[in-house]
Amino acid sequence: MTIRARALTKDYPRSSRSGAVLTAVAPTDLDLDPGSLTVVTGRSGSGKSTLLMMLAGLLTPTAGTVEVGGQDLYALAEGERSRLRNESIGLVPQGHAALRSLTVLENVLLPAVIHGDAEPPVARALTLLDDVGLTGLAEERPQELSGGELRRLALARALLMGPAVLLADEPTAGLDSENVELALTFLRQAADDGSAVLVVTHEAEADRVADRVLTMDGGRLS
Numbered sequence: 001m002t003i004r005a006r007a008l009t010k011d012y013p014r015s016s017r018s019g020a021v022l023t024a025v026a027p028t029d030l031d032l033d034p035g036s037l038t039v040v041t042g043r044s045g046s047g048k049s050t051l052l053m054m055l056a057g058l059l060t061p062t063a064g065t066v067e068v069g070g071q072d073l074y075a076l077a078e079g080e081r082s083r084l085r086n087e088s089i090g091l092v093p094q095g096h097a098a099l100r101s102l103t104v105l106e107n108v109l110l111p112a113v114i115h116g117d118a119e120p121p122v123a124r125a126l127t128l129l130d131d132v133g134l135t136g137l138a139e140e141r142p143q144e145l146s147g148g149e150l151r152r153l154a155l156a157r158a159l160l161m162g163p164a165v166l167l168a169d170e171p172t173a174g175l176d177s178e179n180v181e182l183a184l185t186f187l188r189q190a191a192d193d194g195s196a197v198l199v200v201t202h203e204a205e206a207d208r209v210a211d212r213v214l215t216m217d218g219g220r221l222s
């Protein structure tokens with residue numbers, strides 16, 4: 001399934017000056033194809049996370065479109081968009097997004113629960129936890145995990161539903177070199193298994209697993 005952005009744009013109002021806007025993402029065309037891994041790099045504040053959140057269906061663009069498998073994400077009703085997101089888009093958001101009241105395993109299973117699956121895919125979740133090096137931590141609570149372990153939990157969760165599209169915002173932040181390697185291999189494997197993968201990162205090592213590297217500068221992608 002291809003994800004296709006056309007003239008995708010985000011302006012934010014500048015609170016200090018009435019009527020003034022900050023163009024966080026200038027009109028951008030981007031195709032992410034099945035089986036390919038795209039890295040987006042660029043300075044802090046250049047618009048990378050804004051672009052990723054629009055592609056994820058979580059931030060309404062000022063203009064432009066995002067099509068996932070031919071469906072215009074932002075033309076869908078809220079419920080339909082949520083369903084398409086849940087089924088087709090795996091997201092590793094910036095920062096930590098684990099729910100403290102759930103175990104590590106329950107956090108990884110969350111997309112299946114939201115999807116309403118009668119039998120959560122526990123075996124798959126445990127395999128994914130192994131793949132990201134979290135073997136033995138399934139029954140712990142997120143607050144007992146390190147920052148790097150939480151990043152890897154987010155990776156495992158994003159892959160649970162075998163998403164056609166995987167969007168990862170700084171997935172290697174806070175990881176040591178061994179776990180950077182593990183996370184990048186995991187992302188490459190997701191692409192090799194057929195997902196369209198986008199990784200926003202400052203990690204130079206990521207170039208090694210990328211099919212292409214794009215740079216964001218002042219809201220422009222090149």
Ligand SMILES: Nc1ncnc2c1ncn2[C@@H]1O[C@H](COP(=O)(O)OP(=O)(O)OP(=O)(O)O)[C@@H](O)[C@H]1O
Nearest residue numbers: 012013022024042043044045046047048049050051
């Ligand atoms: N909700 C918001 N309201 C107003 N301005 C915002 C908002 N979110 C982001 N911005 C601005 O949009 C620009 C792009 O931000 P964005 O978070 O996309 O950058 P980034 O490249 O992901 O940065 P980083 O690498 O630091 O995460 C920045 O100038 C930021 O201040």
